[in-house]
Amino acid sequence: MIISWDEYFMGVAIFSAYRSKDPHTQVGACIVNEDKHIVGVGYNGMPNGCDDREYPWGRTGEFAEQKYPYVVHAELNAILNASTSLKGCRIYVSLFPCNECCKAIIQSGIREVVYLSDKYAASEATKISKRMFDSAGVRWRRMETELREVPVKFEVSDARDLQNA
Ligand SMILES: O=c1ccn([C@H]2C[C@H](O)[C@@H](COP(=O)(O)O)O2)c(=O)[nH]1
Numbered sequence: 001m002i003i004s005w006d007e008y009f010m011g012v013a014i015f016s017a018y019r020s021k022d023p024h025t026q027v028g029a030c031i032v033n034e035d036k037h038i039v040g041v042g043y044n045g046m047p048n049g050c051d052d053r054e055y056p057w058g059r060t061g062e063f064a065e066q067k068y069p070y071v072v073h074a075e076l077n078a079i080l081n082a083s084t085s086l087k088g089c090r091i092y093v094s095l096f097p098c099n100e101c102c103k104a105i106i107q108s109g110i111r112e113v114v115y116l117s118d119k120y121a122a123s124e125a126t127k128i129s130k131r132m133f134d135s136a137g138v139r140w141r142r143m144e145t146e147l148r149e150v151p152v153k154f155e156v157s158d159a160r161d162l163q164n165a
């Protein structure tokens with residue numbers, strides 16, 4: 001099996017998402033420069049020093065008892081983790097960015113967004129993101145692939161024999 005660049009970078013975003021402790025929506029992001037080098041990855045999680053076993057992961061109730069005021073979004077983590085300037089970069093995200101991430105993406109100099117899920121397309125946040133991306137000239141497109149899944153095997157004993165593992 002040989003995967004495309006888009007599949008490869010989105011795969012890194014999806015793999016990053018598996019690190020998230022969010023029980024409802026795990027999100028991953030992978031930022032790539034014009035040389036196709038990965039310069040930042042991230043997932044949605046609590047800020048450094050905020051123990052993710054102590055902070056809430058719920059979606060309802062009092063604001064302070066919900067996850068929303070605490071969690072750092074995947075895109076922002078990827079931007080903050082980046083090792084270099086993001087001017088001209090592309091970001092792969094497993095979920096279309098919210099309006100807050102949209103602003104950070106625009107201001108960082110990222111020029112293209114490739115996304116997988118648009119499950120909150122009807123939300124105000126997503127509509128606002130699309131408007132701001134369009135105004136700022138940041139392209140956005142859904143990931144196109146025939147792939148449904150990629151097998152990942154950890155029991156491989158010989159790295160030269162991945163196909164037959
Ligand atoms: O741009 C975005 C939007 C959302 N997220 C994160 C924030 C939360 O942890 C989840 C969304 O939770 P729901 O339960 O689906 O409301 O996704 C993000 O990382 N980036």
Ligand SMILES: [Zn+2]
Pocket residue numbers: 073074075097098099100101102
């Ligand atoms: Zn966001």
